Amino acid sequence: MNNIKAGTERVVTGAHYGWKGWLAQRVTGVIIFIWVAVMALHWLFASDLSFAGWNAFMGCGAVKTLTLFTILAVVYHAWIGVRDIWMDYVKSARVRMFLHVFTILWLLGCALYGIGAVLAI
Amino acid sequence: MGQSPQKAQRAEFRNIGISDLRNYRLPLAGKVSILHRISGLGLFLFLPLIMALIVSVFTSEQKFATAHSILTNPLVKIILLGLIWAILHHAVAGIRYILIDLHYKVSKEGGHQTALVVLIISLALTALFAVKLFA
Numbered sequence: 001m002n003n004i005k006a007g008t009e010r011v012v013t014g015a016h017y018g019w020k021g022w023l024a025q026r027v028t029g030v031i032i033f034i035w036v037a038v039m040a041l042h043w044l045f046a047s048d049l050s051f052a053g054w055n056a057f058m059g060c061g062a063v064k065t066l067t068l069f070t071i072l073a074v075v076y077h078a079w080i081g082v083r084d085i086w087m088d089y090v091k092s093a094r095v096r097m098f099l100h101v102f103t104i105l106w107l108l109g110c111a112l113y114g115i116g117a118v119l120a121i
Numbered sequence: 122m123g124q125s126p127q128k129a130q131r132a133e134f135r136n137i138g139i140s141d142l143r144n145y146r147l148p149l150a151g152k153v154s155i156l157h158r159i160s161g162l163g164l165f166l167f168l169p170l171i172m173a174l175i176v177s178v179f180t181s182e183q184k185f186a187t188a189h190s191i192l193t194n195p196l197v198k199i200i201l202l203g204l205i206w207a208i209l210h211h212a213v214a215g216i217r218y219i220l221i222d223l224h225y226k227v228s229k230e231g232g233h234q235t236a237l238v239v240l241i242i243s244l245a246l247t248a249l250f251a252v253k254l255f256a
Contacts (some may be wrong), residue, residue, distance in 0.1 A: 005126075026218075026219055026222070029215050029219075030219075032212075033212050033215070033216075035210060036208060040250075043253070044253060051178070051182045051185040052188070053177040054185070055178060055179070055185075058175075058178050058179060059179070062196070067175070078161070078164075078165045078168070080160075081162075081165070082161070082162065082165050083162045085158060085161075085162055103165075106165075106168070107168070109169075110168045110169055110172045113169070113172050113173075113176060114172045114175055114176060115176070117176035117179040117180055118175075118179055120179065121181070
């Protein structure tokens, strides 16, 4: 074994799939952050917070697209994060499997509910 | 193990269990970290509610009015403020993780400093939105 422990020359072992989750968590996190910031600023500073005001704001192309991206980002982000929590604390494989399936169905259900409404506008 | 007489006796924790949590002195960075988890799990569990709010804006005036009337209930506002805190803490602590990935302030003292900044920013923003929510 090569004994270089740091830097670009080190030998990385393992299945190599962890870094994809790590990167996805950051990319999706930034997308969600942007959506939250846009919504928060609108809530704080927009003059018209009636249905018409919100509907026109959320229905414009850019915000609609951002919202759709954000819903998909939330699914992936929450799947990685919540899965990590189950993996860390739930020792029984049977319970963990149940929680994983629940998590996937919960997230997909929320996403379909949201995407359906956004696309219908 | 030799112990100097000046040093106060402190409990030692190895492989802590649930019963040890009350006495375990988690450093500030650790508190920010576990709150990141708790807020994330909370947001996951309340996701249908958050989604329902978004959907109400997209569907109809009646749905929006229903959502609006439910949200004026003070008890619902407290839940909503909890969710707002969860989003803000999760977001600000998340930025801290990205900064750590970029090797920013990766040290015992630096970690403590950035954890403190996360708490100050997220709680200040929560207070700002609390004023907006209850005003």
